[in-house]
Amino acid sequence: MQYRTLGKTGFKVSEVSLGTWQLGGKWGDPFSEKDALDTLEAAYDAGVNFFDTADIYQDGASEKAIGKFLKGKEDKVHVSTKIGRKLDPHVAEGYTKENIDKFVDECLTNMGVDSLDNVLLHCPPTAVYYNPEVWFELDNLKKAGKIQNYGVSVEKVEEAIKALSYNISTVEIIFNMFRLRPADLFFKLAKEQNVGILARVPLASGLLSGKYTADTKFGKNDHRSYNRDGSAFDKGETFSGVDYMTGVKAADELKERLGSDNLAQTALRWILMFDAVSTVIPGASNPQQIDRNVSAADAPALTHDQMLIVNDVYNKYIKNPVEYLW
Template sequence: MKYRTLGKTGFNISEVSLGTWQLGAKWGDPFDPKDARKTLEAAFAAGVNFFDTADIYQDGQSEHAIGEFIKDKADKVFVSTKIGRKLPTQTAAGYTDANIEKWIDACLQNQGVNSLDNVLLHSPDFESYYTPSIFFKLDALQKAGKIKNYGVSVEKVEQGIKALDYNIGSVEIIFNMFRLRPSRLFFKLAQAHNVGILARVPLASGLLTGKYTLGTKFGAQDHRTTNRHGEEFDKGETFSGVDYATGIKAADELKTELGTDNLAAAALRYILMYDAVTSVIPGASNPEQIQRNTTAADLPAFTKAQMAVVNRVYNDYIKNPVEYLW
């Protein structure tokens, strides 16, 4: 495993980290603490030292599992915690000083720590970025020692750019072979502000594993079934906003043109070709998936020809309309 510095936070974190949305469970399935522990142990053994969670993941069980796991590793790992999605609707008015502190206190209790390593606003609405009191409250909590660093998890590039006006240390943004727009301008701006980039949804909800077909069935509660058109939250969170059938065609072409049957590993390695990216955050629900994800960092660098393949497939299949929406 290799490590990169997460912007002004100074954290030296693994190039491949662990997203814990589905920790100890598949999407929509019950949470299993034993599977969660095994997955966390496998990640740590593979060199992963950065774990991404949220107060709403598995209704707080993800945080509890991580908190138990890090009890004897607090000086060896970093945990990034997202807050704000407990609001019934995302509005700047909901990010009151009282709510922010209440969410932070709950996370501290869930994880059993005195200070949170990194706090990210969890995809707030546009108005929140034009409400400086939200960020000033985070500044105050940082000075008080309840949080060490803070940043934002965004849906759109413009939100990430606006967030650079504040004292953020990191931005979590969707970036993958099917979502290339962040690399056009935002990466350079983030680097200029010494802000680390965390690449989320790196496999486009599994499309970039190259294992799905038109006949693939997902669980009834799985967001890949229930949110394809944005019925529950931003459509861009599911398959990166890519039409499912189109994504299947594009993934198949990538496998053929890149000459690989392991598209998932290649997709993760592709993201790490960008120096602005500090870490890529694939999810995992079992140790086997950890092995698949972490070996990606050891793959050879993409050649110019391979980079051109990804760009061509993106332009042919994905750019319109994805690039213009996020």
């Protein structure tokens, strides 16, 4: 495992880290604390020292499992959590000082810690980026020692760029072979301000595993079944906003033209070709998936021609309309 500096946090974090949306159970399946703890330990044993979670993942069970895992490792690992999606309805007006303070306190309780390494607003409505009081309250929490760093998880590149107006340390953004636009301008601006980048949804909800076909079925409680049209949350979260069958065709062509029999590993390694990225955060629901993820850190770099192939497939299948929506 190799390590990179997470922007102005100064944290040295594993190039491949762990996103915990699926921790302890696949999407829609019951949560298993044992599987969660086994997965966290497997990641740690493989060199992973950065974990991304959120207060709503498994209704707080993800944070609580991470809290148990942290005991005795507090100085060896870093955790980033997200707040805001508990709001119902999830509207900009809900991002008040009182709610932000409450959410942070609940995260501290869930993980059993005195201070949070990194707190991200969890894909807030666009209007929140234009309300400086929200960000000033995060400054206050930082001064009070409840959080060490803060940032935001975004849906759109424009939101990421606007967030750079504030004293953020990190931005979490969808970036993968099917979502190239962040690298055009945002990466340059983030590097100039020493803001760390967490690359999320790196496999486009599994499309970039190269294992899906027209006949692949997903459970009814899996967002890949019920959110393809964005009826539950932003459409870009599911398959990176790519039409499913288009994504299958594009992934198949990537496998063939890149000569890859392990497209997931190649897709993660592709992300690490961008030095603006601090870490990539694929998910895992059990220990067996950890090896698949972390192997990307030691995979050979893509060649110039391979990088051009990715761009070509993107332009052919994905750019219109994805690039113009996010």
